[in-house]
Amino acid sequence: MEGSSSSDRYTERCALATELAQVLDAVRQLEAHMGVKGGSDDGGERCRALVSSMRSSIDRSIHIAMSSCCAPESPPSAEGSPRSGGSDQAADSRCRGANAAGQCKKRKALPKWSTQVRVNSVQDVGPLDDGFSWRKYGQKDILGAKYPRAYFRCTYRHTQSCHASKQVQRADGDPLLFDVVYHGNHTCAQRSSQRPRHAASGEHSQPQTADGQERSSIVSPGLKAEGLENPFSFQCKPADAGSAASSDFPAGYAITASPFVSPAMSECQVVGNVLDVELTSTTDSQMADMDFMLQLADPDYFLDNSRYF
DNA sequence: ATGATTTGACCATA
DNA sequence: TATGGTCAAATCAT
Numbered sequence: 392m393e394g395s396s397s398s399d400r401y402t403e404r405c406a407l408a409t410e411l412a413q414v415l416d417a418v419r420q421l422e423a424h425m426g427v428k429g430g431s432d433d434g435g436e437r438c439r440a441l442v443s444s445m446r447s448s449i450d451r452s453i454h455i456a457m458s459s460c461c462a463p464e465s466p467p468s469a470e471g472s473p474r475s476g477g478s479d480q481a482a483d484s485r486c487r488g489a490n491a492a493g494q495c496k497k498r499k500a501l502p503k504w505s506t507q508v509r510v511n512s513v514q515d516v517g518p519l520d521d522g523f524s525w526r527k528y529g530q531k532d533i534l535g536a537k538y539p540r541a542y543f544r545c546t547y548r549h550t551q552s553c554h555a556s557k558q559v560q561r562a563d564g565d566p567l568l569f570d571v572v573y574h575g576n577h578t579c580a581q582r583s584s585q586r587p588r589h590a591a592s593g594e595h596s597q598p599q600t601a602d603g604q605e606r607s608s609i610v611s612p613g614l615k616a617e618g619l620e621n622p623f624s625f626q627c628k629p630a631d632a633g634s635a636a637s638s639d640f641p642a643g644y645a646i647t648a649s650p651f652v653s654p655a656m657s658e659c660q661v662v663g664n665v666l667d668v669e670l671t672s673t674t675d676s677q678m679a680d681m682d683f684m685l686q687l688a689d690p691d692y693f694l695d696n697s698r699y700f
Numbered sequence: 701a702t703g704a705t706t707t708g709a710c711c712a713t714a
Numbered sequence: 715t716a717t718g719g720t721c722a723a724a725t726c727a728t
Contacts, residue, residue: 526703526704527706528719528720528721529706529719529720530705530706530707531717531718533717534716534718540718542719542720544720546704
C-alpha cells in the first residue's frame with residue numbers, strides 16, 4: 392500500500408506515544424490515589440506493584456514508539472523469501488547470493504512488534520510461551536545490556552516455510568520483565584491449531600515435570616538444570632497444574648495457545664505491547680496479523696484478556 | 701537416532 | 715569499525 396507514507400507512520404507513532412503518555416499519566420494518578428488510601432493489606436501491595444510495573448512498561452513503550460519514529464523505512468521486498476531453505480550448508484554463498492532477494496541477515500521488511508512480559512518471580516519465567524513453537528538459534532550479549540538476547544525462529548521454518556522469529560531479552564532494570572520482539576508472521580499451521588481456550592478448559596500443553604523441579608523449559612527442552620544461569624530457560628506454571636503432565640504434543644515442542652496473551656502465562660503478565668508495523672506488503676496473512684496486532688492495541692481487548700494475568 | 705540448544709565465528713549494517 | 719543477527723558444528727536431551 393502506497394497509502395501509508397513515512398510521514399503517516401510518523402504521525403501514527405507519535406499518536407501512539409501520546410496515547411501511551413496519557414495512560415501513563417492515568418497510572419500515575421491511580422498510583423497516587425492508592426498511595427493516599429494507603430492500604431497495608433496484600434491487595435494494596437499487589438496493586439501498587441502492578442501499577443508500578445505498568446508504569447515502567449508504559450515508559451518503555453513510549454520510548455520505543457518515539458525511537459521508532461525515526462526508524463528508516465525499508466522498501467518492500469520479496470517478503471519471506473527463504474533466503475536459505477533448509478540447513479543451508481553453503482553458508483557463505485548463501486548470504487551474498489541471497490541479497491538478490493533483498494533479505495539476508497536482517498529482516499527489515501517484515502512486520503515487527505514488541506511486547507513486554509512480567510513474571511512473578513525470577514524462577515517463574517514463562518514469557519516465551521506465546522502459543523507457538525520456537526527453536527532457539529542464537530544468543531548474544533548486547534552492548535550495554537545486562538542480560539543476553541536470545542534469538543528464536545519458528546520450529547516449522549523449514550517444513551512449512553514459516554519465517555516468524557522473535558528475540559527475547561530480560562530487561563536491564565527489572566529481571567522480572569522480559570522484552571519480546573516479534574518479527575514476521577506465522578504462516579505455519581500453528582496459527583489455526585492453537586487457541587486460547589486450551590487454558591480455559593484447563594488443558595495444559597506445556598512440557599512440565601511432574602515433580603516440579605527446575606529443569607525443563609518451554610523453548611529449551613534440552614536445557615540442563617541451569618535455572619537462572621540461562622535467562623531463556625523458561626518454565627511457566629499453569630493455573631491448573633493438575634491436568635498438565637501429559638501433552639497432546641510431541642515432547643520438545645512449546646505448545647500453548649494464543650500468541651501474546653497466552654493462557655499458560657497465568658502467572659505472567661503482559662505488561663506492555665508496542666506496535667512497530669512495517670506496512671510494506673499486504674498479503675492476507677499479514678493483514679490477519681495486523682488485525683491481531685490492532686487487537687493488542689485495543690485497551691478493551693487488553694483488559695479483557697487481563698483475566699489471564 | 702533424532703531433534704534441540706550452545707556457542708564461536710561469520711557477515712551485513714550503521 | 716563496532717555491533718547485532720545468523721549460521722553451523724559440537725553437544726546434550728529424549
